[in-house]
Amino acid sequence: MLKLSDVHVFYGHVHALKGVNLTVEDGKIVSLLGGNGAGKSTTLKMISRLVQPKKGNYEIDGKSLMKDSPSQVVKKGIIHCPENRRVFPLLTVEENLMIGAYNRRDKHIKEDLQKVFTYFPRLKERIKQKAGTLSGGEQQMLAIGRSLMGKPKVLLLDEPSLGIAPILVKEIFEIVKQINKDGTSVLLVEQNAHMALSISDYSYVLENGHIALEGNSQELKDNDEVRRLYLGG
């Protein structure tokens, strides 16, 4: 279980997270919704320690991560798939995937590569292709595949649907569901609230650095405020 308690983050004078409390229970998909600038990406960056918390605590399975470096967080099974995909454009699909395993010394890396190809057969077809020549949707698949190569216990997924054709968005969300069924918890940041609420178990709504609302995703779908603000009425 990943648990954030009263987490505060500042960018200079900008108080971006103002006491965030959030829990991702094992085996669940949890979505984090909210408008532009609400602090969604900051929450994920804080968990993976690309930005530092100023106050508060967060832990995995009861052990605090407050003193950890980004690579220690990765070693504990928390893998961040960032906003805008960030694949290495000049490296091949295979090389990008192998970078996801850089922290591992075990013998199962090859098997896990095959597993990624069963989730995303398109990546296998394009194994020697430079990542920069993939379509946006394929780059998103590659970014998720690269994260899977780190063997996540908890996958932090930032806006996987951004700028992607609707048909691929559906495909990607189906695979996220499958990844979750295969044992990875997911913290999903999404602007596509319809999609996020339909695949997640529990959801939080961030507003201006605060959790404004939380609940079972099914219940939030029927919440008047959520419908008005995030689901188009």
Ligand SMILES: Nc1ncnc2c1ncn2[C@@H]1O[C@H](COP(=O)(O)OP(=O)(O)OP(=O)(O)O)[C@@H](O)[C@H]1O
């Ligand atoms: N590096 C930075 N320096 C200064 N301010 C920042 C920085 N990164 C983010 N912010 C500010 O922190 C707030 C939260 O940003 P964040 O990127 O977490 O929002 P978000 O919810 O992910 O938004 P979006 O939906 O647009 O991706 C915003 O007001 C943003 O301007």
Ligand SMILES: [Mg+2]
């Ligand atoms: Mg963001």
